[in-house]
Amino acid sequence: MKAVCIEKPWSVHVKEVERVEPNYEESVIKVHAAGICGSDLGAFRGTNNIVSYPRIIGHEIAGEVISVGTKNPNNIKVGDRVVIDPYTYCGHCYPCSLGKTNCCRNIKVRGVHIDGGMSEYFTHYTDMLIKIPEGLEWERAALAEPLTIALHAIHRLKLQKGEHIVVFGAGTIGLLVAMASLAYEAIPIIVDIVDERLDLARSLGVPYTINPKRDNTEQKVVEFTNGAYAECACEASGASPSIRSSFDVVCHAGRVAFTGYPKGETTLPTDIITKKELDVLGTRNSKGCFQEALELIASRKVDVEKIITKVVPVDEAPETLKDIEKNPGNYLKVVVKF
Ligand SMILES: [Zn+2]
Ligand SMILES: [Zn+2]
Numbered sequence: 197m198k199a200v201c202i203e204k205p206w207s208v209h210v211k212e213v214e215r216v217e218p219n220y221e222e223s224v225i226k227v228h229a230a231g232i233c234g235s236d237l238g239a240f241r242g243t244n245n246i247v248s249y250p251r252i253i254g255h256e257i258a259g260e261v262i263s264v265g266t267k268n269p270n271n272i273k274v275g276d277r278v279v280i281d282p283y284t285y286c287g288h289c290y291p292c293s294l295g296k297t298n299c300c301r302n303i304k305v306r307g308v309h310i311d312g313g314m315s316e317y318f319t320h321y322t323d324m325l326i327k328i329p330e331g332l333e334w335e336r337a338a339l340a341e342p343l344t345i346a347l348h349a350i351h352r353l354k355l356q357k358g359e360h361i362v363v364f365g366a367g368t369i370g371l372l373v374a375m376a377s378l379a380y381e382a383i384p385i386i387v388d389i390v391d392e393r394l395d396l397a398r399s400l401g402v403p404y405t406i407n408p409k410r411d412n413t414e415q416k417v418v419e420f421t422n423g424a425y426a427e428c429a430c431e432a433s434g435a436s437p438s439i440r441s442s443f444d445v446v447c448h449a450g451r452v453a454f455t456g457y458p459k460g461e462t463t464l465p466t467d468i469i470t471k472k473e474l475d476v477l478g479t480r481n482s483k484g485c486f487q488e489a490l491e492l493i494a495s496r497k498v499d500v501e502k503i504i505t506k507v508v509p510v511d512e513a514p515e516t517l518k519d520i521e522k523n524p525g526n527y528l529k530v531v532v533k534f
Contacts (some may be wrong), residue, residue: 197212197213197214197215197315197317198210198211198212198213198315198316198510198511199211199212199252199255199282199311199314199316200230200252200253200254200314200510200513200514200517200532201213201247201250201251201252202239202240202247202250202251202253203250204242204249204250205239205240205241205242205249206240206242208240208430208513208514208518209514210510210513210514211512213252213315215317215319215382215524216311216317216318217319218263218265218267218319219481220266220267221265221267221321221322221323222225222265222319222320222321222322222355223261223263223264223265223272223320223321223322223325224261224262224263224317224318224319224320225257225259225260225261225262225278225280225313225318225319225320225325226259226260226262226316226317226534227257227258227259227313227314227315227316227317227318227534228258228259228260228334228533229257229258229259229334229335229338229388229507229531229532229533229534230254230256230257230258230312230313230338230401230531230532230534231256231338231341231342231515231529231530231531232253232254232256232517232531232532233255233256233337233341233342233446234302234367234368234369234434235307235308236253236254236314236517237517237520237521237524239307239308239444240253240517240518240521241249241367241521242266242322242464245307245310246308247308247309248309248369248450249305251308251311251312252307252311252312252314252315253307253312253314254306254307254312254314254315255280255282255305255306255307255308255312255326255341255534256282256311256341256342257279257280257282257306257311257312257313257314257318257338257341257367258277258278258279258328258334258337258338258340258391259277259313259318259334259534260275260276260277260278261273261274261275261276261277261278261280262274263310265322267322267323267379267394267424268322268323269322269323270323270325272322272325272327276325276327276356276469277327277328277332277337278325278326278327278328278430279325279326279328279337279338279340279341279434279463279486279490280306280313280318280320280322280324280325280326280341281302281325281326281486282305282306282307282312282313282320282341282484283297283298283300283305283306283481283482284303284304284305284306284310284321284324285297285298285300285303285304285533286300286301286302286303287300289302295367295483295525296483296519297483298348298480298481298482299480299481301411303481305481306320311406314510314513314532316510316534318442320369323508326340326441326486326487326490327440328340328494329335329354329490329491329494330496331442332490332493333532335501335504335507335533336493336494336500336501336504336529337490338531339493339500339503339504339529339531340486340489340490340493341482341486341489342368342369342372342426342529343376343485343489343492343493343498343500344400344482344485344486344488344489345369345372345455345481345482346369346372346373346375346376346474347482347485347488347489347492348479348480348481348482348483348485349373349414349430349432349455349479349520350373350376350377350430351462351485352477352479353428353436353451353453353455353477355377355380355382355428355466356380356427357381357382358381358382358383358429359381359383359426359428360382360383360384360385360388360417360421360424360426360428360446361373361374361377361382361383361385361421361426361427361428361429361430361454362384362385362387362413362417362426362429362430362442362446362526363377363384363385363429363430363432364387364388364389364429364430364431364432364433364435364438364439364441364442364456365387365388365432365433365434365435365438365456366386366387366388366390366393366396366397366433367392367393367432367433367526367528368503368529369432369455369456370388370430370432370433371386371393371396371397371434371503371528372428372454372498372500372503374386374397374400374402374451375400375498375499375500376400376492376498377423378400378402379386379492379497379498382428383403383404383416384402384403384404385402385403385404385405385406385416385420385426385445385487386402386405386406387405387406387407387408387413387424387438387441388405388407388408388433389407389408389409390525391407392525394406394407396502396503399502400499400502400503404416404420408437408438408441413441413444413445414441414444414445415462417445421447423450424448425445425446425447426446426447427446427447427450427451428441428446428450428451428452428453429442429446429450429451429452429453429454430442430452430453430479431447431453431454431455431456432455432456433456434441434456434457434458434459434460435456435458436460436462438450438456439454439456439458439464440465442454442460443464443465443468443469443472443474444468446470446472446474448471448472448473449472449473449474450472450474450475451474451475451476451477452474452475452476452477452479453477454476454477454479455479455480465519466519487519489513501526503529504528504529504531505526505527505528505529505530506530506531507530507531507532507533508530508531508532509532509533510532510534513532516530516532
């Protein structure tokens with residue numbers, strides 16, 4: 197079968213590989229769509245130190261079940277259309293004992309620590325397959341995984357209707373956080389240094405945008421909230437100035453979530469955390485969010501189609517990945533179609 201494989205940093209190809217034989221806990225899926233993610237780019241650049249090589253990438257996978265193992269707690273059937281939960285976990289470490297399998301100490305993410313699903317067929321645990329609503333197209337279904345990342349951040353923040361949330365970074369995750377916030381009837385304020393991205397955010401219904409190259413972020417948030425500051429902030433850029441700014445834009449007793457990965461060490465103003473008694477939350481992967489994500493996508497309460505830049509056939513995936521690396525500003529989500 198064909199698979200998109202990163203042999204080593206800066207070397208990506210479509211190659212012919214053997215299909216993986218499933219065991220009793222696993223199913224085989226005929227893949228129809230696979231999203232290209234920022235982490236696939238990190239694997240290509242060699243900047244993600246948890247990736248080992250060679251690696252078949254892809255963790256945003258939608259496809260059709262063609263065989264099912266005997267251990268099948270969710271009654272998955274041949275012919276079911278599914279997406280995959282790619283975060284495999286050990287089940288016996290401390291985070292797993294709390295049900296926080298998204299931050300399992302021994303986590304193995306598909307396409308990162310172990311082979312992913314950007315291939316014609318994919319073998320994965322049957323209990324980590326989620327059926328997709330009838331009529332939902334493969335391309336949109338593949339965006340369930342990135343939407344779960346946004347939803348997990350929102351759940352960590354306990355975002356409520358009517359609250360303001362400042363979202364730093366108008367990339368795929370930041371825009372999905374903003375769109376999901378709108379579905380929660382909260383009020384997103386998005387911060388990015390690229391005007392085109394802010395225009396796009398507004399076209400998605402985001403009422404307030406800030407370009408920190410032009411405006412003072414804190415002052416703008418004060419203006420947009422009538423002096424009250426935001427109840428929540430979600431940092432989805434990983435840029436140091438945004439990380440710093442996230443503490444300034446929230447109100448006393450506010451909540452701040454960090455989903456972006458900074459490139460280096462960052463200094464934190466713990467005096468502000470204490471003075472405002474902030475809840476500062478890490479947020480990583482997702483846990484139990486796939487069903488909600490699929491419903492939001494199918495109903496178009498979160499219209500993920502608007503952030504799909506391009507759909508490409510598998511043979512064009514390597515060149516597309518290289519182009520995304522060279523011109524990241526030209527792309528949001530790219531979906532590889534099989
Ligand atoms: Zn992803
Ligand atoms: Zn674990």
